[in-house]
Amino acid sequence: MNIVDLIFSKADRGAVALIADGIELTYGELITRTDAASVSIAAAQAARIGLDCPNGIAHVVLALAIVRAGKCLVPIASELARPERARLIKETGIGAIVDAAGQVREIPLNGELGFDEKTLEALNPAFIRFSSGTTGRSKGIVLSHESLLARVTAANRGLGITQADRIVWILPMAHHFAVSIMLYLLHGATTIIVGSHLAEDVLGAGRIHGGTILYGAPFHHALLAGDASGLPWPSLRLAVSTAAALPLATAKAFESRFGLSLSQGLGVIEAGLPMLNLDAQKEKPASVGRPLPDFSVDIRDGEIFVRGPGMLDAYLTPWRTRDEILEKGWFRTGDLGRIDLDGHVFLEGRSHSVINVAGLKCFPEEIEAVLCAMPEVRLARVVGKTHSRVGAVPVAEIVPRDFTHPPKLSALVAHCRAALARYKVPVEFKIVESVPLTPSGKIRREETAPDLA
Amino acid sequence: MASQPNSAFESLEHQLVSLISERLLETRPDFNADSNLYDNGLDSMAIMQLLVLVEEKYRVAIPEGDLTRQNFSTTRHLAELIRESSARAA
Structure with a gap:
């Protein structure tokens, strides 16, 4: 048929x-x-x-x-x-x-x-x-x-x-x-x-x-x-x-x-x-x-x-x-x-952990993998932040390799844009000292999205 | 916002031009505040993302009724829309 x-x-x-x-x-x-x-x-x-x-x-x-x-x-x-x-x-x-x-x-x-x-x-x-x-x-x-x-x-x-x-x-x-x-x-x-x-x-x-x-x-x-x-x-x-x-x-x-x-x-x-x-x-x-x-x-x-x-x-x-x-x-x-x-x-x-951006779906793991491919990034955590208009948007926390030289916003954005569809590029990037991990060392995601206000 | 000097208005357009070319569109080399955004690749999905980016960055909520083709036609129109929304909220 x-x-x-x-x-x-x-x-x-x-x-x-x-x-x-x-x-x-x-x-x-x-x-x-x-x-x-x-x-x-x-x-x-x-x-x-x-x-x-x-x-x-x-x-x-x-x-x-x-x-x-x-x-x-x-x-x-x-x-x-x-x-x-x-x-x-x-x-x-x-x-x-x-x-x-x-x-x-x-x-x-x-x-x-x-x-x-x-x-x-x-x-x-x-x-x-x-x-x-x-x-x-x-x-x-x-x-x-x-x-x-x-x-x-x-x-x-x-x-x-x-x-x-x-x-x-x-x-x-x-x-x-x-x-x-x-x-x-x-x-x-x-x-x-x-x-x-x-x-x-x-x-x-x-x-x-x-x-x-x-x-x-x-x-x-x-x-x-x-x-x-x-x-x-x-x-x-x-x-x-x-x-x-x-x-x-x-x-x-x-x-x-x-x-x-x-x-x-x-x-x-x-x-x-x-x-x-x-x-x-x-x-x-x-x-x-x-x-x-x-x-x-x-x-x-x-x-x-x-x-x-x-x-x-x-x-x-x-x-x-x-x-x-x-x-x-x-x-x-x-x-x-x-x-x-x-x-x-x-x-x-x-x-x-799927993040649903106005119906387009992405996984935090794929965005994190892209971020971690940058030499300046030691660890990255991506979560979906609730958004009144589109449901959720990806936001990223970055642990830099060298805190005296953290990656620039423009470099993070450029790197993500080259590797990811546009809706997957995090709306916010925040440099942090650490990200929460599970006892086995995986990224913990069940916590609510960080307030980046 | 309405009482700020003209230079601040200039800077909003400049900020938006940078935001759009760095974070959103593959803009043409001569891209500026009066360039047509649709000619620079602003499609339906990009409008949604532009909205998310500017609302986050400037802490404004643009009313749905203002999301018109005209208001997204150039960076200058968009800046005007953000200023109006900001003034309304204040």
Whole structure:
């Protein structure tokens, strides 16, 4: 089964698939463009193909072309720093990269792969989403055509997207594609691609094109809620908030501005969209809702476990199959939470140290490793500092090798910028005498973030 | 802030020009307070980060309603926005 073939076989060719920059592309035109782009992609030897393309119609066309050609799509996020990009290419074993113009550049495989290619191919992989992380952390989520179909089908039992829907899209496609653009296309909806998060642009597009659904992080909703134009958005029927905890003030402000309550959802890259608040948005805006019909949720020792269709097929590095990852069918999300008597689930943080910057995730360990690579730095500790606007920001404490010559702020920033995506670069750097360590000598992170005021 | 002499206003623009080129964007060599920030690579993600950086540094909270395309178009506009927010808070 090829999921793009399925999308195209169901498509109404005259219906509008995508709108961007004043251009409307019908499903028929999308099919024609995808077919044209897939010719040179299919000719490449590579089994896995990276896509290096900003948000836009071209991204959708090329992503579909890669998958339709029977290749496995590996999105390359534009914000990655050079070393991060190199690591992604090496660890996923990308054999070619497609750029925004559709040019296919084959690249030689370099070094041993951490997985067996035949075993991977046997899964019928459509998509690999590579996440950043530290050595030993699972990276590269593999989704087969079958799993993609199962998870978008399950997610849509909650979202209820039909041909009549017009989704206003503002999130980076390199981070969100499967349970979003693929889902919308499979159900014949129209995706309106907006190139800006600013309220005037998002609201403008929503009003002009009759947007019915909005998908964003709390940061985006706060911007919209603060829009001073007073213009209504009457066609909006569902506004999903995801990627980070929704502050109550944002929920209230959005509701009073647009007369519609935000629905928090829990999107998990390994599991799809198992939860969405569809029945208690107004009364319990802090809840991610009940599990969608095909999912079950369990809380064990305060941690959320989910079970349902469309789970990931494998982690790429180190290689672990679905059976090895799931615990008797249950996926351990790493999110802490509780469930109330009505079955509504509330998130209460993460079981590990991930820092969530307006929905973009990073691990303190990777930032610390980058800092410690500087000769002037003896030790570094990075923690997420709570931030009212974006949820959390990374802040760093540095123990210099030589206290008489501590590293300069500009040098620390320059070093981080060369090695890390921009959102991972700490907002504050503080020179300290020591950082808290565990008895075994590891960095202690459970303490609250230092007050750098 | 409003009562400070003009030189302090100059310096805010200068500080922001340095902040933006050192911490945020790959700015062009002739980057200055009147350069168009979007032409220098200010995208959605960078706007968010610029906001975080200036709010931390200057201890201001810029109201959501002021986060417009126009207010982020140049460093000078941004400086004006920070001054207004600071004056409102004072």
